[in-house]
Amino acid sequence: EVQMLESGGGLVQSGGSPRLSCVVSGVTFSSYVMNWVRQAPGRGLEWVSSISGRGDYTYYEDSVKGRFTISRDNSKNTLYLQMNGLRAEDTAIYYCAKGGCNGGSCFSDYWGQGIPVTVSS
């Protein structure tokens, strides 16, 4: 059974730099693309970033490019999202999501429970 345990986030000041983590078990972690998806309060789903299985390719939504960094440690089965220069519009629940493929752009077949990130001014 695939399990995903997210941590980090919470209440952060504007301009802050939290790091989100997601530990994945029940699957060969290094074989799959991983995604971060967020959902602002009362809004729809928004893709944030993706990383290839080996971590050699990364992709970002335009509004976070240059501020957020996705990474992974395959020895620890852990996905990260380093968030810098947070803005009010970054307030959302952030989901760690496992890609359903081993390369390229991909749908998400398993999702974490979500981590709330609230940016205060």
Place this chain on the structure above:
Amino acid sequence: DIQMTQSPSTLSASIGDRVTITCRASQSVSTWLAWYQQKPGKAPKLLISKASTLEGGVPLRFSGSGSGTEFTLTISSLQPDDFATYYCQQYSSYSLTFGPGTKVDIK
């Protein structure tokens, strides 16, 4: 970026109704299209990938069709557990995009 639209934005239906949700892409995504179901306070759940491939454990009353720029999600006979918001997502490009969602509520 590829833009996704969905219609309707809200759908009121009764138990047993056949329900169809439409998703359109601003350019062809071939069949690189997924559908998700999300209930309040919960993470999304993958229903369908590659436009029409039903994920394991998803009831057979759910089906997906389409290719190119127009796609549909059909629930053949709406059940109480199906009241939720449904999102389409294209994964044709590395910049993934979701549709705005369709909320299915009780008539």
